Amino acid sequence: MNRPAPAPNLAYDRVRAVEWVEGRIRLIDQRVLPLHEAYVHLDTVEQTAEAIRDMVVRGAPAIGVTAAYGVVLAARDRYARSAGAWTEAIGADLARIAAARPTAVNLAWAIARMRGVIEAGIAGDPVPRLLVEAQRIHAEDIAANRAMGDHGADLIAPGSGVLTHCNTGALATGGYGTALGVIRSGYATGKIARVYADETRPWLQGARLTAWELSQEGIPVTMIADGAAAWLMRQGKVQWVIVGADRIAANGDVANKIGTYMTALAARHHGLRFMVVVPISTIDLATPNGEAIPIEQRPESEVLAFGGTRVAAEGASAWNPAFDITPAGLVDALVTERGVVLAPDRAKIAALMARG
Numbered sequence: 001m002n003r004p005a006p007a008p009n010l011a012y013d014r015v016r017a018v019e020w021v022e023g024r025i026r027l028i029d030q031r032v033l034p035l036h037e038a039y040v041h042l043d044t045v046e047q048t049a050e051a052i053r054d055m056v057v058r059g060a061p062a063i064g065v066t067a068a069y070g071v072v073l074a075a076r077d078r079y080a081r082s083a084g085a086w087t088e089a090i091g092a093d094l095a096r097i098a099a100a101r102p103t104a105v106n107l108a109w110a111i112a113r114m115r116g117v118i119e120a121g122i123a124g125d126p127v128p129r130l131l132v133e134a135q136r137i138h139a140e141d142i143a144a145n146r147a148m149g150d151h152g153a154d155l156i157a158p159g160s161g162v163l164t165h166c167n168t169g170a171l172a173t174g175g176y177g178t179a180l181g182v183i184r185s186g187y188a189t190g191k192i193a194r195v196y197a198d199e200t201r202p203w204l205q206g207a208r209l210t211a212w213e214l215s216q217e218g219i220p221v222t223m224i225a226d227g228a229a230a231w232l233m234r235q236g237k238v239q240w241v242i243v244g245a246d247r248i249a250a251n252g253d254v255a256n257k258i259g260t261y262m263t264a265l266a267a268r269h270h271g272l273r274f275m276v277v278v279p280i281s282t283i284d285l286a287t288p289n290g291e292a293i294p295i296e297q298r299p300e301s302e303v304l305a306f307g308g309t310r311v312a313a314e315g316a317s318a319w320n321p322a323f324d325i326t327p328a329g330l331v332d333a334l335v336t337e338r339g340v341v342l343a344p345d346r347a348k349i350a351a352l353m354a355r356g
């Protein structure tokens, strides 16, 4: 049951989480979607780091793309101040952007790639060369997402139901999406009949962002409270859980949005399959296992309050890790632009990365 090719005005073509527009970074403000479609413009490194930290832009690949454009802003400023000393001075700016959020390795990966271009030597004004590199990173991410969409959809039997967590779509990437890219491709080819989305407390990336992206394209999406996931599985409504990741360690352990681990546990208990969809830039061979992945702790207020109003009883405190670690043993398929790794482990991941 093949569905018609997607219309060009679909959400993933229209929506760009991050764009370079007339010498500035333009971000769609993900804090206020879907109620408002507002944009934030960035001119400086400080603004770039703040926008990443404050979740104006979020999602590992989108953070990486934003960081790359942030390096262009930094170079413009440093070069204008000192054409002779900008390459040393920019080091502090790179460190500042890299420190904005610790878990998504795409941030450090994009900055390292931009640093490589600087260290290779740029004669004269660095902006044109660095902008080309940032735009390459952006375009490569979109192409990777398209390839992952096809690889992941191939694994799914026609007419399946799937559960996803957080937002991994056009908003979280350069465009199209990782796990949501597989869902887009799977829906277009009749593999996926129904999508369930965890609301994803406390930021509600599922309810606000995933539901917004899918409903604009006419892909049926049913929201569930995060705590309903195991019971949904028990009813036989889903055959796959499909998620993205912020970092994959060398042994295949997966850091992703808090709540991912419990869906993986529940999937294994119910005999369902668990798919993790990432670009190669999310795999970090320098991190040996999940225990070595830094987990961002976010403010208590995100859990204690809702929409700025305190909902937890006075006197309660909150523990608010933004991510958790799913052990590699719970992952059935790791999907990348280079192809699929079933039951990923250290040796298979090393082989995937060596393929280049």
Ligand SMILES: CSC[C@@H](O)[C@@H](O)C(=O)COP(=O)(O)O
Pocket: 058, 059, 060, 061, 104, 165, 166, 167, 168, 169, 172, 173, 177, 178, 179, 205, 243, 244, 245, 246, 256, 257, 258, 322
């Ligand atoms: C393609 S996005 C993969 C992950 O970055 C995504 O699942 C996620 O956990 C995002 O967390 P967020 O805190 O919204 O940046």
